[in-house]
Amino acid sequence: MDLRWTPEQDDFRHEARNWLVEHRDQWLQSCDHRPESGDTKTGFAQHLEWERMLHQGGWAAVSWPSRYGGRDASLWEWLIFEEEYYRAECPQRVTQNGIFLLAPTVFEFGNDAQRDHVLPRLAAADDLWCQGWSEPNAGSDLASLTCRAERVDDGWLLNGQKTWTTRGAFCTHLFGLFRTDPEQQRHRGLSYLMVPLDADGVTVRGFGRLDGDEGFAEVFFDDAFVPDTAIPGGVVLGGVDDGWAVAMATTGSERGLTLRSPGRFTAAVNRLVDLASETDHAVTDDIADVWMRAEAYQLFTLQTVTQLANGASIGAESSINKIWWSELDIGIHELALDLLGPDAELEHAWSKAFQFALSGPIYAGTNEIQRNIAAERLLGLPRK
Amino acid sequence: MHFSFDDDHHAFADATRAVLSEQCGPDVVRAAWEAPAGQLDRAVWDQLVGLGVNALLVDEQHGGLGLDEVWAALVLEQTGRAALPHPLVESAIVAAAFDPSVVDGTLISTDLGGPNVPCAADADRLLLLDERAGALHLVDRESVELVPDTAVDRSRRIATVVWSPSPDSIVTDDAAEIALARDRGAFGTAAVLLGLADSMLAMTADYVRERRQFGVPVGSFQAVKHQLADALMQVSFARPAVHRAAWSIARGEPTRRRDVSMAKALASDAGVTVARTALQCHGAIGYTVEHDLHLFLKRTFALSRCWGSAADHRRVVAAAITRERDRDRDRHGATTTV
Ligand SMILES: Cc1cc2nc3c(=O)[nH]c(=O)nc-3n(C[C@H](O)[C@H](O)[C@H](O)COP(=O)(O)OP(=O)(O)OC[C@H]3O[C@@H](n4cnc5c(N)ncnc54)[C@H](O)[C@@H]3O)c2cc1C
Numbered sequence: 123m124d125l126r127w128t129p130e131q132d133d134f135r136h137e138a139r140n141w142l143v144e145h146r147d148q149w150l151q152s153c154d155h156r157p158e159s160g161d162t163k164t165g166f167a168q169h170l171e172w173e174r175m176l177h178q179g180g181w182a183a184v185s186w187p188s189r190y191g192g193r194d195a196s197l198w199e200w201l202i203f204e205e206e207y208y209r210a211e212c213p214q215r216v217t218q219n220g221i222f223l224l225a226p227t228v229f230e231f232g233n234d235a236q237r238d239h240v241l242p243r244l245a246a247a248d249d250l251w252c253q254g255w256s257e258p259n260a261g262s263d264l265a266s267l268t269c270r271a272e273r274v275d276d277g278w279l280l281n282g283q284k285t286w287t288t289r290g291a292f293c294t295h296l297f298g299l300f301r302t303d304p305e306q307q308r309h310r311g312l313s314y315l316m317v318p319l320d321a322d323g324v325t326v327r328g329f330g331r332l333d334g335d336e337g338f339a340e341v342f343f344d345d346a347f348v349p350d351t352a353i354p355g356g357v358v359l360g361g362v363d364d365g366w367a368v369a370m371a372t373t374g375s376e377r378g379l380t381l382r383s384p385g386r387f388t389a390a391v392n393r394l395v396d397l398a399s400e401t402d403h404a405v406t407d408d409i410a411d412v413w414m415r416a417e418a419y420q421l422f423t424l425q426t427v428t429q430l431a432n433g434a435s436i437g438a439e440s441s442i443n444k445i446w447w448s449e450l451d452i453g454i455h456e457l458a459l460d461l462l463g464p465d466a467e468l469e470h471a472w473s474k475a476f477q478f479a480l481s482g483p484i485y486a487g488t489n490e491i492q493r494n495i496a497a498e499r500l501l502g503l504p505r506k
Numbered sequence: 507m508h509f510s511f512d513d514d515h516h517a518f519a520d521a522t523r524a525v526l527s528e529q530c531g532p533d534v535v536r537a538a539w540e541a542p543a544g545q546l547d548r549a550v551w552d553q554l555v556g557l558g559v560n561a562l563l564v565d566e567q568h569g570g571l572g573l574d575e576v577w578a579a580l581v582l583e584q585t586g587r588a589a590l591p592h593p594l595v596e597s598a599i600v601a602a603a604f605d606p607s608v609v610d611g612t613l614i615s616t617d618l619g620g621p622n623v624p625c626a627a628d629a630d631r632l633l634l635l636d637e638r639a640g641a642l643h644l645v646d647r648e649s650v651e652l653v654p655d656t657a658v659d660r661s662r663r664i665a666t667v668v669w670s671p672s673p674d675s676i677v678t679d680d681a682a683e684i685a686l687a688r689d690r691g692a693f694g695t696a697a698v699l700l701g702l703a704d705s706m707l708a709m710t711a712d713y714v715r716e717r718r719q720f721g722v723p724v725g726s727f728q729a730v731k732h733q734l735a736d737a738l739m740q741v742s743f744a745r746p747a748v749h750r751a752a753w754s755i756a757r758g759e760p761t762r763r764r765d766v767s768m769a770k771a772l773a774s775d776a777g778v779t780v781a782r783t784a785l786q787c788h789g790a791i792g793y794t795v796e797h798d799l800h801l802f803l804k805r806t807f808a809l810s811r812c813w814g815s816a817a818d819h820r821r822v823v824a825a826a827i828t829r830e831r832d833r834d835r836d837r838h839g840a841t842t843t844v
Contacts, residue, residue: 123753124507126507404824405828407820409824418747419743422743422746425749439742442739445736492735493735497725497730497732503715503725504722504723504726505726
């Protein structure tokens with residue numbers, strides 16, 4: 123056991139820190155120090171500028187192989203990068219669904235042509251991906267989805283509706299699950315498709331979220347034709363009718379460490395501690411409590427990454443991980459609002475972040491579903 | 507960065523586990539409830555001594571293994587799993603620094619973890635704090651008076667020690683050494699709490715898989731599943747904090763005190779959550795003394811408040827955060843004036 127970073131890891135940290143701070147300031151200048159949220163139309167465009175800067179600096183996807191636009195960094199370095207990213211208060215990544223959810227799936231299930239096409243364009247923020255899983259009648263019960271993809275000459279014909287699609291209105295592409303064999307029930311007969319949103323017959327309508335941003339969308343497919351050639355290597359990721367297994371690999375990333383790296387929360391608790399001093403409050407036991415929970419999440423992740431580095435894979439543990447970070451996030455922000463007192467009702471970074479934190483127990487599989495998974499798979503309790 | 511134990515650490519813990527599962531079943535814990543003061547059976551203790559568990563932290567010169575707290579972490583978890591009634595933390599983790607005879611099985615208890623000294627009448631020696639003088643003494647049990655107390659967990663075999671300090675028995679009056687001894691005790695107890703929690707979770711999962719009501723196993727009800735998932739989560743996130751505390755002590759990290767307090771706070775909270783959940787999910791059978799669960803529950807309730815409660819340790823962490831913040835601010839101030 124050695125909990126120290128190596129000198130090489132420290133060097134990496136400094137390189138990342140210097141680059142991030144310098145370029146963040148450049149970016150802030152370029153948008154007059156008033157960037158909007160990345161979940162609005164204007165903000166999305168501003169954020170893309172930032173993400174292209176990241177890509178030019180080689181920081182868009184540090185842990186990817188360099189041939190796809192990464193810098194071959196280890197998971198350790200990825201964690202360090204994330205820590206520095208949040209510490210420097212760099213902007214939220216509007217490409218995160220592509221980078222953290224689609225990309226790991228393409229690495230695992232894609233063919234060479236798909237990888238060569240999708241990954242570099244994703245890293246460069248040329249193609250902007252949203253996640254099309256949920257449907258109005260298929261939320262937690264995702265396997266009941268009814269959006270159809272029908273095989274026709276040279277492509278697929280899509281019909282149905284997706285909803286709650288994060289940043290769908292600003293993205294260029296959607297990855298999602300479609301029913302390709304209507305004879306088969308539930309998990310069977312689904313395929314994982316990559317769909318350009320400019321195809322004829324696709325209509326995207328944006329709508330507002332609780333936190334005031336426009337970031338949701340519903341996506342309608344009305345005999346939308348997607349040719350096989352829309353994505354070199356094909357639009358189906360993994361096997362036809364095998365989409366469930368492919369998709370489940372992605373949910374692991376979503377709940378596990380990649381979507382919510384600990385740096386995000388350690389940075390937030392540090393800001394909370396600063397807020398206490400700005401508002402003339404002591405560091406109370408409650409603040410110490412969320413500070414410890416953020417720190418424990420960090421330590422848990424370091425143990426997980428050590429296991430991954432030793433060749434293990436993460437399973438249902440990602441479910442308790444998800445409950446932990448989502449509840450922690452709410453805990454941090456509730457305390458911030460308490461410190462702000464009556465000003466908590468004003469719209470500012472803390473109140474917005476609080477409202478966003480409230481969605482944590484809902485997206486990426488609700489916490490109730492995660493508790494079921496943890497009880498059944500980690501404790502071996504009966505399903506029915 | 508490498509946050510995991512080596513094969514050797516695991517092998518040592520596995521050996522301990524093997525001894526405990528053979529020699530320290532619930533019958534042994536129950537026997538500790540019944541045995542008259544001073545007559546605690548030492549069969550399992552002697553087996554642990556034979557393994558070298560008591561010798562872990564003593565240096566090789568003194569016949570010990572010369573290992574560190576990182577090794578102790580997994581071993582202590584195993585003793586918690588078995589609810590070992592002997593004061594291993596007090597002897598092998600705390601007192602070992604002052605009396606290498608623990609290597610041969612000398613059983614030492616202490617009042618450093620609080621006024622109620624566990625196993626006091628069964629100890630060979632006692633490590634006692636003279637709070638006024640800030641000195642730590644090592645005395646023979648015969649030389650002090652014991653006032654037995656009735657504890658909720660009878661296997662703790664509690665007594666209060668009445669004694670008057672004499673200069674001859676001082677082992678240290680160095681505040682830093684005493685603080686380290688306390689940190690070792692808090693860390694060790696946190697590790698034991700993880701083991702207790704593991705056992706309660708395993709027992710409960712087994713029980714709810716078997717127990718049927720309304721024609722189905724009660725473990726298939728979501729209300730039961732969700733409580734257990736939350737309990738499991740608490741332990742899972744306390745564990746790395748305890749492991750980090752072990753490392754911080756072993757290396758004498760400047761954040762040692764904070765890390766230990768964080769570990770004890772999280773482990774105490776997790777232990778209490780698991781205990782309450784386990785009881786609730788067992789229903790009335792868990793509320794009987796016939797069932798073994800109560801042995802683990804009561805030990806957990808005791809240890810969660812010894813060596814500092816979660817609230818005490820949270821305050822320590824809050825103070826450490828305040829200090830770190832003020833220091834960072836000073837540093838900030840300095841750089842902006844340059
Ligand atoms: C901010 C945000 C962003 C999102 N982004 C996307 C996106 O980009 N792409 C996308 O596809 N989807 C997205 N979603 C949708 C998200 O995946 C779904 O909200 C989620 O899967 C839950 O489905 P639902 O909202 O239909 O809730 P429901 O499934 O209708 O659940 C309602 C309530 O019932 C509970 N419940 C349901 N089933 C069970 C059960 N078996 N046991 C116990 N309790 C149960 C739930 O836990 C919840 O509390 C997003 C959601 C939010 C809030």
